[in-house]
Amino acid sequence: MFETLSDRLTAVFQRIGNKGRLTEQDVDEAMREVRRALLEADVNYKVVRDFVAAVRERAVGEEVLKALTPAQQVIAIVRDELIKILGEERVPLQMASVPPTIVMVVGLQGSGKTTHVAKIAHLLKKEGRKPLMVAADVYRPAAIDQLQTLGQQIDVPVYTEGTQADPIDIARNAVKLAKDRGHTVVLIDTAGRLQIDERMMQEVERIAEAVRPTEILLVADAMTGQEAVNVAQEFHRRLALTGLILTKMDGDARGGAALSIRSVVGVPIKYIGTGERVDAVEPFYPDRLASRILGMGDVLTLIERAQEQVTEEESRELEQKVLAGQFNFEDFLNQLQQIKRMGPLTQLLELIPGIGQALRQQQVQISDDEFKHIEAIIYSMTPEERRNPDILKPSRRKRIAMGSGTSVAQVNQLVNQFKQMQKMMAQLGDLAGGRRGLRGLMRSRQALAGLGDADLEALMQQGAFPPAFGGPGPAPMRKATNSPKKGGKKKAKGRRR
């Protein structure tokens, strides 16, 4: 839906031409795009204004490094500054010197408080601590049941006094009980409340006064818009927050709210929620969030997902094959199936910098059904043919086409692209520096960061990816037919000041 910042910056610098040094005019044009990208990521308007001013100052006059295009240079500066605001290092959960540590979780309705109380309890339990969860939301129907159900799942006790009790008493009694029973951490789940609801804000203030929490964490939905700042500011003013949990980051929200809250309130982001299961919580990595806010794709997430699917051994084997130029259709089929398990293709491609962009530019729609033809063709080959594509003579190709319900042209195309891919893989092996190998490359974040958009694009151009992967092959891709809307957008853009 949104063009990425790197798309836009690339366009800007193409227009004004590449130069060795970023002039004031270059930077001004670029900053307009930066501003827009941040606003589309829901970063607060005022935060964006200050941020852009700071980046502008730093960027003007900067020499463009040899290895980078001006667009990349600007992005690097922007990213750098984003990371600075987001907090360069991880701040762990503070533990009280005298147990129990008391963690209170607050936020708006539906931000994910109850789920995250359970997730953190689960984490702490795995660390060998002895948590107690406290059901202090007496308002929402079945909120207590929800915490109890989660408590059973993770085998952590829940303290409750039902829905008639006063949340302040509940919290106070729970802490007392925790001390008696030797619980080292008390996690208090409070009711969702609007920051302008005076009565409810007083209630949560009184809970805080009664139990003096070690940590007061604000739970914020990654999808929150411009109001995130006001919400966080008010909670902070009344409770002195110590940290932030950013939830629903498994969706496609850019999460600009986190930047707003972080820069206005200043408390560190402590956890990222990435799903509904109790183990779907991650520590916070500022560099990843920075890339995401800028819409730059997330190669690390992609790699993590891939790692979930592929065992160490499999990947070592594959690496050997790739480097030796022995990657065959059987391996390819395996890869396809692994990729399918990782999620829908369009979503995966979005995670790769440059590729999502290329797809959007060409208005290409990719459906996982495209895999079916490829699979059918490969399934129609004999094991011998799969292992040794060189023996695929015309008569064999004809048989395969008939067997798979495709045409000889489609079979030819797949085979040709496969051969190109083999060639590219060998090159990739060289690029990785031979000895270190593909796996080394995959592991090394540095190397990955260095593999910029341009490289991936170049790979695509050269046909490194089969059509289904967004390579330039024409047949299995469909040009999107619903282009009128796109035209409308372009028009609106032209009217920008």
Next chain:
Amino acid sequence: MVFSRLFRRRAVPEPQLEAGLKKTRRGIFKDIANLFERSEITEDLFDDLEALLIQADLGVETTLELLDNLRQRIDRERIKQPADAREALRTEMIALLEHATRNRKVKIYQRGVPYVILVVGVNGTGKTTTIAKLAKYHQDQGRSVMLVAGDTFRAAAIDQLKVWGERLKVPVIAHDPGADPGAVVFDGMQAAYNRHIDILLVDTAGRLHTKYNLMEELKKIRKVMQRHVAEAPQEVLLVIDATTGQNGLVQAQKFAEAVEITDIAIAKLDGTARGGIAFAIARELGTPISYVGTGEQVTALAEFNPVTYVDALFFGEDEEL
């Protein structure tokens, strides 16, 4: 000015929406009023207006288009006075939101034939609360209502719906946690037909629109309904949180792709959020917006009306407290 309003069903008397919002709108009204309190229409006015609209979550593109339309109107009507420009802005904002009402279909309720409402949305937007409010509304209209606990995933979601069922004295069809939602929906459909229920409200688990298999599950639920009755669900209601930023647009688009959304409800408008995402949705998608929710009270539901929405959120008057 808006004749189509005459033909619209009115959920709750409109004053309710205004009252629900008014307490919380202090600040923005004043900001808008101050904006137009200058001697002439200058470029600064547009700059400030841009800032204000973006801060209300309209998004960059929608804001720029709105400002463009405003400029054109000011030229066309030779507006010179800032006060008139304010009125022109109001007109343009209402016009934009009417994209979200003109495709709205007239709802036809037949006695004894279940009118099925499938309620969907991402996690934590207020689906269950909206269902309770809709149940209350239809009950007050003298219709019989039944609820289906289609969220079998989230801990205690079934209990939450049952609590509402008890409070409203409405039957709830539910299976055990972890059951197949399609199966619960099937039972719900059957029960509603056997008992000649007028309104069947189906809750579903919150799901992010990026989760492929969960979106497929929704399609399946819809298919189960259609196997029962071809025209069901008569309404597919997407609930969007008013505090949502630009992701709301993607949500609306993806849910519409999966299950043909017929109506949108904007929930939680009692906060300080300006609900600007409604404008972006109206402009980009034109999916009908039908309801607004303004709080935890079971009666806090109103019909979405462009005029009321714009006035309540942007052009009201600050009350001195």
